[in-house]
Amino acid sequence: MQFLIVDDHDLVRETIAAFLDHEGIANVETAPGLEDALEKLAATGGYDLVLLDYDMPGMNGLAGLMQVQSANNGRPVALISGTASPEVARMALEAGAAGFIPKTMPSQGMASAVRMMAAGEVFAPYSFLRQADTSGGPDLTNREREVLRGLCAGLSNKEIARELGLQEVTAKLHVRTLSRKLGARNRTHAATIAKDLKLG
Structure with missing residues (x-):
């Protein structure tokens, strides 16, 4: 290489x-x-x-x-x-x-x-x-944490929505917001970061 x-x-x-x-x-x-x-x-x-x-x-x-x-x-x-x-x-x-x-x-x-x-x-x-985050971690709502647990479990947006009683489009928006807050490029990267930070 x-x-x-x-x-x-x-x-x-x-x-x-x-x-x-x-x-x-x-x-x-x-x-x-x-x-x-x-x-x-x-x-x-x-x-x-x-x-x-x-x-x-x-x-x-x-x-x-x-x-x-x-x-x-x-x-x-x-x-x-x-x-x-x-x-x-x-x-x-x-x-x-x-x-x-x-x-x-x-x-x-x-x-x-x-x-x-x-x-x-x-x-x-x-x-x-995380250095810029004075709380020691991303500022997530309770719902975002629930969605994040679904991501870490490998669930699809549809499965997360069904489990939490949400519309699939709402779950998708939460995943997008989570990725931005965690500095992740995609849902897999977000789950990896969450596990590293012990959020999921």
Whole structure:
């Protein structure tokens, strides 16, 4: 598999590459900026995973993420950052990022996250995503918690609606709201987050 790390700080870029190499992940290339990354993507046709620094010149917020996603031909692109907020991480996931990795993550955890995202999974450290939430967890209504328990049990919207005495369209709206509150890309991701937070 081929990986690309894009960061404008030489030390950070090379340290992450060394982390991954130490954990047995070979075939890691690097680029010092967005334009260099786009050139490499055009020349190679894409990578199995691109780790993209959020804080580089020219990124223009999540616009740079979308550029790289397009240039990588639909293959995974994840953000890495030492300064981005949990809200930025959530927005990146909603925009289709394969994940979000804080630069403070230990090398072993980073390697596991890279393997997971390269395999098509979504990764984000939920403890980081919860930092902006002073209650220590998402603010869910009682009904949303009931719907979430149904999600965690693997029930369809129709089954959740029947169990709770709701219209199916109402259950579907609750699932959509839950996904937004949890920073999840879909119902399966929402259930995974809920289990991690012991909500379901």
